[in-house]
Amino acid sequence: MPIQAVNSVKLPMMPSGGSAAAGATVASDKTFGKMLMDALNDVNDLQQKASQTSVDLATGKIEDISQVVIAAEKAAVALQLTIQVRNKMLESYQEMMRMQV
């Protein structure tokens, strides 16, 4: 089973355009893979931002400690969510692979 097959799965719960009733039949250009990529990029951005506040902290350019802590905490939570989503996806993929057809 090629992994690309997952890319073409439409997400019925989040139609990118048209009516919600159209459901899975709507021709959405927002594939699951695209959504995943966006999410990963967001996590990366958050990590970059947290790194930048750490640099600002070390160089004495921070105005308030809460900026550093909150940026870092956002990045950490996003990373944990990403890791859990990845684990669940892998789990379900393996579940499907074990399925008797």
Next chain:
Amino acid sequence: MFNRLFESQPINLLEKALAGSSLRHKVISNNIANINTPGYKRMEVSFEDELAVAAQSENRQHGMSLTHPKHIAPANKTPEPNQIRKIENTSLRTDGNNVDVDAEMAAMTKNNIFYNTVAQRINGYYTNIKLAIKGG
């Protein structure tokens, strides 16, 4: 392979800041211990500005870059911070001592919080990396 982990810019700067903060605590303690030493001049440690210069020069990448695998890597340009400076040109009392105990206590409080914050960030950095390695 491990350079990317342990030598990245943020963690490098944070480590230097932690070392600087530790040294600053020693210097402040020394100033407070010498509060009644006639002629004693207070000392201070600066590292934030040095680290800012280091961070900028690293960002601009104006140094030599490796375009061939046989090039020799340029030395780490980060200037060594943690220079101890003596403040000679002031005098708070007639005995020539210039330690202001209130300023030193405030500096110690600030340094304490700074140290805690930087230590927490370093901790968070490695927690994230360990999390990514273990995969949850």
Next chain:
Amino acid sequence: MSIFGAIDAAASGMTAERLRLDVISNNIANVNTTRTSEGGPYQRQFVVFEPRPSSGAFANMMNRQMQLNGVQLNGVKVTGIKKDDSPPRMIYEPGHPDADADGYVKMPNINIITEMVDMMTASRAYEANVTAVNVAKSMMLKALEIGK
């Protein structure tokens, strides 16, 4: 205003109030001093405070001014120790070596009750600054607990 602006401001207040306490103690110690090197009795001294202007890089300062609409939050600065020019107390004491022809001695223009009250306000102001430092510290340490 950097990360430790609150502590810097409170520390400047502590330094200023302690200087005020030093000057008040000096006034109390000299309440009966009739001779000074400049001649005449000791004159009461007092400390003049003013808001401390911001220091540091221009860009940094500019940035701060834009954000805070010109409000300066840099603590207090002592501009100087001034002499009180009010007339001396005249005490009738003909046996005193510094008595004038009429038997009056020029005593320092110090009212010990005023000085004691000033000392109390200086002490309380110092305590208030210490509290401000402690509160700022506990606030920042509390911020570090976010996510714990």
